[in-house]
Amino acid sequence: MKTLIDAYYHLLNRLLVATVAILVIPVSLQIVSRYSGLIPSYIWTEEMSRFLFIWMVMLGAMIAIREATHFEVDVWPELGAKANAALRIVSHIFVLIFALVFLYWGIKFVQFGWYQESELAELPMPFIFIAWPLAGATWLVFLAEHLVANVRILAAKDAS
Amino acid sequence: MTQAVLSPGMAALALFGSFFILLVVRVPVAFALGLACLPVLLFEPRLSPMVLFNETFKSYNSFILLAVPFFLLTANLMNIGGITNRLVQLSRTMVGSWPGSLAQINVLLSVFFAGISGSSTADAASQSKIFIEAQTREGYDLSFSIAITAVSAVLAVIIPPSILMIVWGGVLSVSIGALYLAGILPGLLIAGAQMATVHVYAKLYNYPVYPRASFRDFLCSVAQSVPALLTPFIIVGGILLGWFTATESACVAVLYAAALSIFVYREMDLKELHDALLETGKLSAVALFCIGTASAFGWLLAYYQIPRALLANVTAWGMDITGVGFFIAFIFLVVGCFLDAIPAIIIVGTTLEPLARSVDMHPVQFAIIGIVSLAFGLVTPPYGLCLMISCAVAKVRLRYALKDTMIMLVPMLLVLAAIIVWPQIPLILPRLISPEFLR
Numbered sequence: 165m166k167t168l169i170d171a172y173y174h175l176l177n178r179l180l181v182a183t184v185a186i187l188v189i190p191v192s193l194q195i196v197s198r199y200s201g202l203i204p205s206y207i208w209t210e211e212m213s214r215f216l217f218i219w220m221v222m223l224g225a226m227i228a229i230r231e232a233t234h235f236e237v238d239v240w241p242e243l244g245a246k247a248n249a250a251l252r253i254v255s256h257i258f259v260l261i262f263a264l265v266f267l268y269w270g271i272k273f274v275q276f277g278w279y280q281e282s283e284l285a286e287l288p289m290p291f292i293f294i295a296w297p298l299a300g301a302t303w304l305v306f307l308a309e310h311l312v313a314n315v316r317i318l319a320a321k322d323a324s
Numbered sequence: 325m326t327q328a329v330l331s332p333g334m335a336a337l338a339l340f341g342s343f344f345i346l347l348v349v350r351v352p353v354a355f356a357l358g359l360a361c362l363p364v365l366l367f368e369p370r371l372s373p374m375v376l377f378n379e380t381f382k383s384y385n386s387f388i389l390l391a392v393p394f395f396l397l398t399a400n401l402m403n404i405g406g407i408t409n410r411l412v413q414l415s416r417t418m419v420g421s422w423p424g425s426l427a428q429i430n431v432l433l434s435v436f437f438a439g440i441s442g443s444s445t446a447d448a449a450s451q452s453k454i455f456i457e458a459q460t461r462e463g464y465d466l467s468f469s470i471a472i473t474a475v476s477a478v479l480a481v482i483i484p485p486s487i488l489m490i491v492w493g494g495v496l497s498v499s500i501g502a503l504y505l506a507g508i509l510p511g512l513l514i515a516g517a518q519m520a521t522v523h524v525y526a527k528l529y530n531y532p533v534y535p536r537a538s539f540r541d542f543l544c545s546v547a548q549s550v551p552a553l554l555t556p557f558i559i560v561g562g563i564l565l566g567w568f569t570a571t572e573s574a575c576v577a578v579l580y581a582a583a584l585s586i587f588v589y590r591e592m593d594l595k596e597l598h599d600a601l602l603e604t605g606k607l608s609a610v611a612l613f614c615i616g617t618a619s620a621f622g623w624l625l626a627y628y629q630i631p632r633a634l635l636a637n638v639t640a641w642g643m644d645i646t647g648v649g650f651f652i653a654f655i656f657l658v659v660g661c662f663l664d665a666i667p668a669i670i671i672v673g674t675t676l677e678p679l680a681r682s683v684d685m686h687p688v689q690f691a692i693i694g695i696v697s698l699a700f701g702l703v704t705p706p707y708g709l710c711l712m713i714s715c716a717v718a719k720v721r722l723r724y725a726l727k728d729t730m731i732m733l734v735p736m737l738l739v740l741a742a743i744i745v746w747p748q749i750p751l752i753l754p755r756l757i758s759p760e761f762l763r
Binding site for chain 1: 722
């Protein structure tokens, strides 16, 4: 199971690197095409960069749940390992609710936009909207992993 | 719009109440903002959770915010491509012989860095790695080293280019070119205040001093850094001359930094490039995801007309322009303690704008007050990103460096007060260079 999640996580990382790298291209083209007759003025460079950008944000937000790098506010004094694990479980349950919301209404969101096409390049919009339910599903997987780990800490005997 | 079931007061209580409770149990800010919207969205018959999707989609589907990953990428490329090293060398020849040399270099490097990248978090991340360990090895206190690295990092969003200015200009329709010019003087004043603070610290604690660099060394390092130092002129100049838009300028910064790294300094390899891209994607996505849910939250505040209800009392106080300025700075400073700067601009900036307009405050001055106050929020707990990053690099908890950070903030706050009392400070450069942008 863990290797499967690891593989998925690496795939997400690869995709994220690709989106950032490719993102530079349409915006550069947009500047260049304005000043040279060599390249036809691609009107969809702007749209393409926005769509890549959406995927970059959503992919990064998925990865950050596994790495626990989403910014949080720390108002607690130094906690013991168990208290910390308990607090983590509480916060993860709330994030879990949010993940379920993204999954459930995200599917409706995709269905709603099923026949929509983008304004300029006429791409089918579900390609974009699918990022939301996918994020919800991905969070569920990563959160389950965290929850199991924290429950184990709580259940462990006071050996440490 | 008037037929909402919940009254503004009730809705505000539900939204802010659940947001703060979620923050306390350590739900990440982005998720706390989204979850806080849920009860209201489910309860109000005319709304549905679809609002959450429409608003997040709308905020990510924006060309303006593309500047965020680009500026982070610029900073990362500078670090791996050898640009940062050249700038450290240059700073050393300039201020190395002053008391507290390494800390002075730290501040001056932030000024140079700020002129190339527009991201404070990137500045804090890279300079923490360079300076904190080096300073403690030379006998500086750890808490001082963390604090000066974090507070000098905030210059990146005040000195152009700046992510916050691009967002502010986009959200509140102010000329970004004018904001860039307006940020220069306040940024340099804050840098000066920080250097003075370092000077006092260095005298008090006898921090080490480097031997004076020869004038020849100085000229050599200037020659080496000239290509890098040209970046701010290319970016700001390009925008003022209308060559490219603000977002495109961030892309130009990426291309320029990449070109310097590959063709001039030749220090980049593929593995590092991959890591730079990955780091950029991760950090910008985390910051941007938060903007999406913050927009949904802000949309709900507007739906219930909560900002208007809150401001109704304030306008009745009858403050003059300076009073309003201090009030605005105070609100942004408080909000900056709890929220990231970009969501704060979206939620609070739009809320306060009518107030600023009511006393004829210049939109550019309003913007600079807001951005400088929010920049200070980057080092104020509980949610001060730059301080969090520096502490994470030094592997200590945030409160460890808190006292020194607060001491360093005092002179910086005086600069903020000066910006409020004398509108000329931000306005003089745009008036001189491009008065057409101020209209």
